[in-house]
Amino acid sequence: MKILQNKCNFDNYRKLEILENPVLQEFISKYVSLCNPKSVFIRTDSSEDKQYIRNKALELGEERPLNLAGHTIHFDGFLDQARDKKATKYLLAQNQDLGRHLNSIDRKEGLEEITAYLKDIMTGKEMIVGIFCLGPLDSEFSIPAVQITDSYYVAHSEIILYRTGYEFFRKEKPDRFFKFVHSAGELKNCVSRNVDKRRIYIDLAENTVYTVNTQYAGNTVGLKKLALRLAINKAEKEGWLAEHMFIMGINGPDKRKIYFAGAFPSGCGKTSTAMISEETIVGDDIAYLRERKGELFAVNVESGIFGIIQNVNAKDDPLIWQAITKPEEVIFTNSLVTEENRLRWLGDERPLPEKGVSFCGEWFPEKKDEKGKVIPYAHKNARYTVRLKSLANCDSELDNPKGVKIEGIIYGGRDSDTWLPVCESFDWVHGVVSVGASLESEVTFATLDKEGERKFNPFSNLDFLSVPIGKYIDMYLNFGKRLSSPARIFAVNYFLKDEAGNFLTDKKAKHVWIKWMTLRICNKTKVISTPLGLIPKYEDLKMLFKEVLGQDYPRESYIQQFSLRIDNALAKIERIEKIYKDIEKIPSLFFETLDEQKKRLKRAKNESGPVISPEAFLKQE
Numbered sequence: 001m002k003i004l005q006n007k008c009n010f011d012n013y014r015k016l017e018i019l020e021n022p023v024l025q026e027f028i029s030k031y032v033s034l035c036n037p038k039s040v041f042i043r044t045d046s047s048e049d050k051q052y053i054r055n056k057a058l059e060l061g062e063e064r065p066l067n068l069a070g071h072t073i074h075f076d077g078f079l080d081q082a083r084d085k086k087a088t089k090y091l092l093a094q095n096q097d098l099g100r101h102l103n104s105i106d107r108k109e110g111l112e113e114i115t116a117y118l119k120d121i122m123t124g125k126e127m128i129v130g131i132f133c134l135g136p137l138d139s140e141f142s143i144p145a146v147q148i149t150d151s152y153y154v155a156h157s158e159i160i161l162y163r164t165g166y167e168f169f170r171k172e173k174p175d176r177f178f179k180f181v182h183s184a185g186e187l188k189n190c191v192s193r194n195v196d197k198r199r200i201y202i203d204l205a206e207n208t209v210y211t212v213n214t215q216y217a218g219n220t221v222g223l224k225k226l227a228l229r230l231a232i233n234k235a236e237k238e239g240w241l242a243e244h245m246f247i248m249g250i251n252g253p254d255k256r257k258i259y260f261a262g263a264f265p266s267g268c269g270k271t272s273t274a275m276i277s278e279e280t281i282v283g284d285d286i287a288y289l290r291e292r293k294g295e296l297f298a299v300n301v302e303s304g305i306f307g308i309i310q311n312v313n314a315k316d317d318p319l320i321w322q323a324i325t326k327p328e329e330v331i332f333t334n335s336l337v338t339e340e341n342r343l344r345w346l347g348d349e350r351p352l353p354e355k356g357v358s359f360c361g362e363w364f365p366e367k368k369d370e371k372g373k374v375i376p377y378a379h380k381n382a383r384y385t386v387r388l389k390s391l392a393n394c395d396s397e398l399d400n401p402k403g404v405k406i407e408g409i410i411y412g413g414r415d416s417d418t419w420l421p422v423c424e425s426f427d428w429v430h431g432v433v434s435v436g437a438s439l440e441s442e443v444t445f446a447t448l449d450k451e452g453e454r455k456f457n458p459f460s461n462l463d464f465l466s467v468p469i470g471k472y473i474d475m476y477l478n479f480g481k482r483l484s485s486p487a488r489i490f491a492v493n494y495f496l497k498d499e500a501g502n503f504l505t506d507k508k509a510k511h512v513w514i515k516w517m518t519l520r521i522c523n524k525t526k527v528i529s530t531p532l533g534l535i536p537k538y539e540d541l542k543m544l545f546k547e548v549l550g551q552d553y554p555r556e557s558y559i560q561q562f563s564l565r566i567d568n569a570l571a572k573i574e575r576i577e578k579i580y581k582d583i584e585k586i587p588s589l590f591f592e593t594l595d596e597q598k599k600r601l602k603r604a605k606n607e608s609g610p611v612i613s614p615e616a617f618l619k620q621e
């Protein structure tokens with residue numbers, strides 16, 4: 001406490017004392033000694049404390065005000081615009097192995113390296129301590145968490161995105177909590193200057209994540225993807241699931257509200273699905289799932305959205321459009337600010353701006369980067385940070401400590417030529433293996449990898465896995481055994497193209513696919529059984545297109561969209577098998593399930609050729 005007394009003023013010291021939490025005090029003093037800040041600010045749940053952080057972000061230029069009340073913009077460095085997968089590593093003891101798909105470094109070596117980076121890194125700056133609860137308060141899902149940072153932008157974002165937990169800590173006095181230590185490092189024009197020394201190191205043994213020399217939220221907001229990594233590890237030990245999933249409520253037949261959880265890799269339609277108008281949103285990014293009395297329940301870990309702003313427009317995304325264009329506390333990132341302090345983002349359907357300030361500094365048309373490439377006026381991964389409660393369709397159960405009952409799980413990826421627009425799995429095992437574990441996606445701008453390449457991304461959670469893949473699949477399979485009537489598993493693909501490269505489905509069609517899922521869950525309709533899984537009948541979709549979108553749905557579209565491309569489906573299984581054969585301890589049920597799928601596909605090809613109309617299966621029934 002002595003160290004803390006030196007750096008905290010009376011008020012801040014008292015805020016810590018009140019919590020009567022020696023583990024918390026020790027954690028903070030350790031990093032006060034190491035990082036050597038000028039002062040320490042402890043944030044309680046009070047609106048004054050929240051205001052203080054927002055004001056400081058503005059005062060120091062980490063955020064700038066825009067011309068709408070409550071709106072601010074933050075810029076990350078030009079080379080700090082997405083999650084850095086290469087610099088994100090698990091600290092592992094010598095006898096530990098997470099498999100080659102997970103990046104790691106020797107724990108001792110990693111700790112030495114990060115400790116050296118953190119030494120005196122906050123000199124002259126204030127250390128901000130945020131106290132949180134992941135998931136709703138007072139729930140079996142709640143996980144206490146503490147964020148140390150020297151970035152007011154990070155501290156401010158977390159206030160919007162998470163449930164603050166000062167009173168929760170006061171009541172529960174947890175001696176175990178997730179810990180996050182962040183420093184943006186040396187700044188130049190308010191952005192991290194040493195991004196080449198960006199490090200994100202995860203210490204599972206201590207439930208601690210260290211992150212330095214970066215500002216992009218996916219690398220720095222501890223409670224987001226860094227906490228997800230810690231949670232997956234904890235969940236595996238305790239028998240629940242921590243997932244990269246949205247949660248949404250869909251109005252099904254007979255006025256029944258049906259909740260779905262859905263996992264999509266970044267930039268593949270996750271947020272836009274969760275935000276479909278006329279339905280309700282519980283969350284758009286991270287969910288914890290638990291079995292209770294044979295049923296599946298889930299909560300949103302977060303209370304806000306860190307969403308991609310590219311292509312957001314009033315027509316396609318009315319709800320998010322409303323939320324981010326009204327006076328309300330919103331933080332924007334990496335878009336362009338005009339001379340009138342107005343915000344512009346890519347795909348906002350307005351004429352090209354003439355100049356402004358953006359993630360590249362002063363922007364003008366034809367401005368080029370070091371490699372001579374023209375710089376767009378806003379970044380593709382530019383984001384908005386907003387409270388879920390600002391959305392007109394925020395679900396009333398968002399903070400329910402029990403969570404919501406999940407009846408359907410959806411997996412989707414960016415796949416131009418294989419998966420159908422929607423397909424239901426035969427059962428839990430078939431869904432887990434052939435959909436969740438076999439998920440592939442063409443790379444988007446949300447990570448620093450090469451765009452367009454097809455990548456394997458099981459459960460859309462590969463970037464965040466902190467247990468070996470085999471163990472994770474096993475855990476999923478076992479989890480299903482505990483469910484008395486397991487959630488149905490669906491695959492969707494919004495990115496299917498024809499031979500000429502045109503998208504085969506419209507952006508809005510996703511609403512139809514999900515409404516169809518509710519018919520299935522309520523046993524209101526039959527399906528066509530195909531080698532890949534169960535698909536909708538034309539008549540059902542025709543009715544739904546009319547009912548949901550007021551559109552005609554020609555039979556030719558159905559046939560084109562739902563024809564099985566057998567060779568592509570077989571090639572996919574081969575790719576997946578090849579990857580998994582190289583991974584240790586994959587359950588044999590996994591390979592058996594894929595093998596059966598392969599046999600079904602080959603049989604169908606022998607009988608009907610390489611491209612099979614959905615109606616061919618109807619006739620066989």
Ligand code: SPV
Nearest residue numbers: 083217218224225266446
């Ligand atoms: C994602 O990329 O999956 C996101 C944003 O949700 S990030 O915070 O970068 O993880």
Ligand code: MN
Nearest residue numbers: 244265266285
């Ligand atoms: Mn995400």
